[in-house]
Amino acid sequence: DAYLGAIDHANGTLNAYVAVTPDKARAMAKASDEKIGKGEAGALEGIPLGIKDLFSTEGVHTQAASHILDGFEPRYESTVTANLWADGAVMLGKLNMDEFAMGSSNETSYYGPVKNPWRKAGSNADMVPGGSSGGSAAAVAAHLCAGATATDTGGSIRQPAALTGTVGIKPTYGRCSRWGIVAFASSLDQAGPIARDVRDSAILLKSMASSDAKDTTSVDREVPDYEAAVGRSVRGLKIGIPKEYRMDGMPEEIETLWQQGIAWLKDAGAEIVDVSLPHTKYALPAYYIVAPAEASSNLARYDGVRYGLRVPGGNIAEMYENTRAAGFGREVKRRIMIGTYVLSAGYYDAYYLQAQKVRTLIKRDFETVYADGVDALLTPATPSAAFGIGDQDMAADPVKMYLNDIFTVTVNMAGLPGIAVPAGLSAAGLPLGLQLIGRPFDEETLFAAGA
Ligand code: GLN
Numbered sequence: 001d002a003y004l005g006a007i008d009h010a011n012g013t014l015n016a017y018v019a020v021t022p023d024k025a026r027a028m029a030k031a032s033d034e035k036i037g038k039g040e041a042g043a044l045e046g047i048p049l050g051i052k053d054l055f056s057t058e059g060v061h062t063q064a065a066s067h068i069l070d071g072f073e074p075r076y077e078s079t080v081t082a083n084l085w086a087d088g089a090v091m092l093g094k095l096n097m098d099e100f101a102m103g104s105s106n107e108t109s110y111y112g113p114v115k116n117p118w119r120k121a122g123s124n125a126d127m128v129p130g131g132s133s134g135g136s137a138a139a140v141a142a143h144l145c146a147g148a149t150a151t152d153t154g155g156s157i158r159q160p161a162a163l164t165g166t167v168g169i170k171p172t173y174g175r176c177s178r179w180g181i182v183a184f185a186s187s188l189d190q191a192g193p194i195a196r197d198v199r200d201s202a203i204l205l206k207s208m209a210s211s212d213a214k215d216t217t218s219v220d221r222e223v224p225d226y227e228a229a230v231g232r233s234v235r236g237l238k239i240g241i242p243k244e245y246r247m248d249g250m251p252e253e254i255e256t257l258w259q260q261g262i263a264w265l266k267d268a269g270a271e272i273v274d275v276s277l278p279h280t281k282y283a284l285p286a287y288y289i290v291a292p293a294e295a296s297s298n299l300a301r302y303d304g305v306r307y308g309l310r311v312p313g314g315n316i317a318e319m320y321e322n323t324r325a326a327g328f329g330r331e332v333k334r335r336i337m338i339g340t341y342v343l344s345a346g347y348y349d350a351y352y353l354q355a356q357k358v359r360t361l362i363k364r365d366f367e368t369v370y371a372d373g374v375d376a377l378l379t380p381a382t383p384s385a386a387f388g389i390g391d392q393d394m395a396a397d398p399v400k401m402y403l404n405d406i407f408t409v410t411v412n413m414a415g416l417p418g419i420a421v422p423a424g425l426s427a428a429g430l431p432l433g434l435q436l437i438g439r440p441f442d443e444e445t446l447f448a449a450g451a
Contacts, residue, residue, distance in 0.1 A: 003048045003092055007144050016129075016139040018053055018111045019061035020093035028090040035088065044207055045088030050145035052136050053094045054101055055081050055191075056180040064182040065097045065109040068327025069308040078180025079212045080149060080191045087207045092145050096135030099329045100299065101156055101184045104404035105387070105394070106134025108331040113389050116164055117142040121429035127386040130160030130404075136194045137164040147195040147204050151181060153188045154287055155408030158420035161194050162381035162433025165422040167201045167450070168194045172441045173415035174219040175205075177212035185294035186217075188287075188412040198421060198451040202226035205443065221441065229444035230451045235269030237449065240374040244280035245407060247383065254380045254432070257424050261378055261434045265449065275374060277365040282358045283410040288402060289342050289355035290413075295332075296339025302327065334398065363414040370439050376449055379407050381433035385426035411437055419446040 004022050011017050025048065032046035056062050056074035063069035077085075085091070098108040105128040106114040116129040117138055129138040133150035137160035140148050150157040152170035161168025169192045176191040183189060193204035206227065211220040241262065246255070262272055304310040304323030311322035328336070342351035369377070383406055387394070394401045411418040416437055423434040438446045 003145060006142075007092065010142055010144060014115050014117060014138050014142055014144070015112055016096055016114050016135045016142065016144055017050065017093045018063070018065065018096045018135070021060060021091055024060070025090050025092050028085070032088050032090060042086065042088030043203065044084060046090060047088070047146050048090045048092050049084060050092050050095045050136060050139045050148040051081055052133055052149050052151060053097050054151050054182045055149055056182070057081055057091065057094065060091075061094050062182070063110070063308070064100045065111055066099045066327065066329070066332070067110045067309060068302045068323070070327075072308045074180070076180060079177035079210065079214060080181065080208045083210055084149070084207050089207070095133075095139055095148060098132035098134065099332050100182065100295070101132040101151055101153055102295070102331050102335055103131040104155065104159055104401055105389075106131040106160070107389065108329055110329060114138045115389065116386050118164065118386065118430055126389045127430065128163070128389050130163035130382075130386065132156040133160045133168070133194060137161055137166055137168070140164070140166045140194050140196060147193055147200055149191060149208065150194045151189055151191050152408075152412065153184050153291060154412050155405040157192045157194060158408050158418055158433070158435055159382050159404060161420040162422075162435075163386040163431060165431030166194050166196060167198050167419065167421050168192065169201050169205060169419040169443065169446065170411065170417060171205060171209060171443055172417045174217050175209045175417070175441065175443070177210060177215040177218040179212055179214040183298040185291040186298065187294060188291060190412075198447055199227060199230045201419070202230050202447045219441075224444055226443060226447055229447040232444070232448040233269065234265060234449050237270045237375045237445065238373055239265050239270045239272050239449070240275035240369055240377040241272060242275050242277045242280065242377055242379060244277050245379045247406065251384060253426055254383065257432050257434065258378070258380050261423055265378065270449070273374065275369045275372075275377070277362075277369065277410070279358065279361045279365050280410060283362055283413055284402060284406055286355040286358040286362070287405070287409040287413060288338070289351050290359060292335040292339035293343050293352050294339070296336045296343065299332070299336055331398070359413050362410055366414045366416060375439070375442075376445050377437040379435045379437065381407060381420040381435040383407065385428065385430035385432055407435060416440060417443045417446055419450045421450045
């Protein structure tokens with residue numbers, strides 16, 4: 001009731017939820033009370049969560065914040081959310097996001113932008129919460145849920161967590177099942193939690209992760225007790241500082257934050273080493289070939305026949321065109337066009353194949369560093385603090401918006417785990433985050449060092 005009241009009070013301003021499910025929440029909470037009464041409480045019994053609109057929830061609004069999925073209510077439940085409910089969690093509703101998870105500011109949503117609960121000191125201007133999981137991050141930051149699900153294809157868990165002072169972890173590719181999550185770029189997409197602190201994120205990930213016969217890329221590997229890693233000493237850990245992440249024109253306060261993080265880990269007994277990831281500069285351009293290519297294929301299913309919106313036409317081809325013209329937003333159309341182009345005969349070798357080769361080189365950069373005994377890497381999470389909603393520079397040039405993911409996309413390209421933790425405030429009083437990147441399936445080191 002407290003959370004539903006808070007949503008009632010604040011969601012009109014923040015626009016974090018696109019659907020609230022009070023009846024379901026109360027029924028689930030009642031069932032939790034009964035279980036607790038019988039001494040049968042699950043790991044998340046009675047914990048109220050928000051769910052990103054990208055996760056299929058049976059009989060409940062699921063539109064990936066797109067008009068093209070108008071009125072879609074799946075008849076099935078995503079594996080990740082099913083895992084959460086099986087552990088006793090309570091669903092409060094569905095959270096706003098960039099349309100089909102394409103964006104870094106939550107401004108591409110069909111439902112309009114989410115507002116960051118944080119503002120610059122002494123200013124009334126509304127700031128973005130980051131994206132694509134902007135609703136998840138804003139809801140957690142504003143106490144409109146105890147934790148939230150999110151997804152990360154190029155930074156969509158870690159970047160919004162950093163811009164809202166929350167904790168976000170993208171686990172290793174394959175750690176969470178993608179079954180029932182609306183697909184953006186299947187070889188990059190991973191689910192993870194956004195939470196108020198590292199311990200909460202460890203507890204949530206433990207429930208979300210599983211191997212699943214319905215997703216052949218999910219791994220058959222025991223899920224460790226992540227919470228036990230929180231508070232574990234970092235003494236003796238070797239933390240790498242990749243020099244390529246020191247970008248030209250990086251604001252002074254980001255460099256200062258990074259140095260502060262290095263000092264904290266050093267004081268706690270970690271060994272700091274300089275490392276090189278030479279192909280870092282190619283990560284963003286390669287990502288913006290691979291991700292749109294996969295998206296153009298995944299989004300071909302939204303044709304007006306099988307799901308959601310249908311805009312009639314004189315014949316079937318016209319119906320497809322009318323539906324897609326009306327149903328997809330600008331950014332989604334841009335991605336589909338880029339993706340179709342780079343996959344087309346004559347361009348496939350020049351773009352898509354090259355990008356896949358670059359991806360392998362990026363992955364090898366990390367493998368080399370880890371083979372040298374490095375346990376994790378420390379980098380800034382974002383190149384700046386939150387920017388204003390409607391920022392003219394970014395609106396005019398989509399590539400400027402893409403640069404927000406400069407520190408996060410490499411991790412998806414290599415399939416590695418990455419966590420963003422709050423680490424300080426900008427000069428204007430906005431949250432800033434640091435990122436830790438781990439070895440494959442070593443989320444525990446990220447929880448230990450992140451805490
Ligand atoms: N901002 C990146 C993009 O728009 C990443 C989004 C994501 O991780 N889902 O593609």
